[in-house]
Amino acid sequence: MTSFQEPQDQAPGQGEGLLIVKVEDSSWEQESAKQEESRDSEACRQRFRHFCYEDVGGPHEAFSQLWELCCRWLRPELHTKEQILELLVLEQFLTVLPGEIQAQVQGQHPGSGEEAVALVEDLQKQPVKTWPQVRGPSHIQGAPGWYLG
Incomplete structure (x- = not known):
């Protein structure tokens, strides 16, 4: 202004x-x-x-x-149907990830399924020892705090 x-x-x-x-x-x-x-x-x-x-x-x-x-x-x-479906599928995707990968990906707060998949792929390419430390528990076990924006 x-x-x-x-x-x-x-x-x-x-x-x-x-x-x-x-x-x-x-x-x-x-x-x-x-x-x-x-x-x-x-x-x-x-x-x-x-x-x-x-x-x-x-x-x-x-x-x-x-x-x-x-x-x-x-x-x-x-929100559109696609945005709502993206949110629901992203939430479920993050819920079914193995524990340590789930914590790492949730800590990055991906805004889309595509971003979450890319984060998982990047993590899978790295040795576990090189992953950044995640502090504290996630918001709710298996459930990220996503919103449609």
Whole structure:
């Protein structure tokens, strides 16, 4: 965003021809919003994946709540079928990977299935000793925090 301002410490008419231009970079706001969306999406995914049938009053309510949780996570009003399928298949792909490979790939936070496959292929070419150390457990065992962006 660009805005034009007269110098504040001069009276009108002084400093003629001097124009102050202020340029604001909103890229950090976009990145912050993207990170917040990712956290929200991950929280919705966790609520969906950890839903407990016994916590509700019957099958209709359970199904209804699962539907709502799934929609909050996948946001079908905003995302295409392909984006939603990409997310689901990526999540399942990362879930079925062997433990150490899974931890390494999840630590890289791949944004697509193609990126995840490339990471696995790269890891498989390297001796295990050269893999970077992964600190702490992943978000949830076998489940990354992905969002559609």
